[in-house]
């Protein structure tokens with residue numbers, strides 16, 4: 042660690058460490074164009090910290106490592122993420138750069154369109170580098186969860202991602218969600234960089250629509266044989282996971298979608314939770330779908346996951362009953378048995 046890096050005294054080993062940029066998010070108080078929305082409600086956003094928050098809410102130990110400004114928005118992120126039970130002691134503060142923020146509009150019901158205005162260029166998180174992160178805390182987890190967003194933030198962030206995905210003995214299980222964001226890469230070869238980083242991970246999550254234009258899951262696996270586990274998400278259709286010579290496909294659940302944001306992060310959290318518990322491939326996918334369904338049926342990006350015994354019971358259904366499940370708003374809080382009614386033909 043460098044002299045100006047954060048100090049740490051033997052960080053505790055947690056189930057999952059998630060590293061990445063989190064931002065204060067401003068959600069519109071009414072629908073309409075960004076130009077017309079008069080006020081916004083504050084929330085928190087950040088793909089990797091979302092994963093940490095869902096995992097903590099699901100009963101795992103989780104740490105978020107990031108960099109925020111020495112400002113009120115930075116205080117809010119640390120406090121709000123910490124309030125989920127996530128360890129935030131290794132988050133560093135940047136006295137020269139601000140916390141990133143963004144504003145969004147409501148999704149237009151007819152077209153799904155919405156606007157997002159990011160104020161993240163030059164953010165504290167974009168200054169993350171191997172020299173100013175608490176690498177002991179980053180490595181003190183059973184799983185290290187990363188995403189392709191970080192690689193797009195700056196040259197220093199890309200270098201950090203290359204370091205963390207470099208294969209070496211004794212490292213944590215490295216989980217990588219591709220999360221290709223074309224707007225962050227502009228004219229750079231984002232897809233090429235993301236493929237190279239994915240090759241260094243142990244567990245890779247990728248949406249079929251961002252999977253290098255390769256086509257279906259088998260083609261993606263053929264192009265990316267290195268990760269022990271590869272999960273290709275196929276939106277509302279389902280997801281396919283490869284683990285060594287094994288493959289499994291699990292259809293997604295039928296859900297009443299309230300807000301699509303955060304589903305990918307919740308899916309990763311569910312899959313990682315089941316991985317940590319040593320569950321078989323099919324059940325890892327089912328827990329991913331269940332956590333995603335919790336996010337999809339709630340208005341906020343960060344929905345409370347179902348209780349573990351409830352999730353286990355649903356994950357154990359036979360294929361027909363799984364196919365008949367219908368999950369709507371509030372299902373994670375509803376009485377036990379509420380979903381049993383809907384699965385009676």
Ligand SMILES: Nc1ncnc2c1ncn2[C@@H]1O[C@H](COP(=O)(O)OP(=O)(O)O)[C@@H](O)[C@H]1O
Nearest residue numbers: 248274276277280293294296304305308330333
């Ligand atoms: N229409 C849908 N119906 C049911 N589940 C869905 C639907 N869309 C997404 N999901 C669930 O959310 C997961 C993540 O979806 P994805 O589109 O990959 O999210 P993101 O774009 O946020 O990464 C899927 O694997 C699936 O479990």
Ligand SMILES: [Mg+2]
Nearest residue numbers: 220248305306
């Ligand atoms: Mg995603």
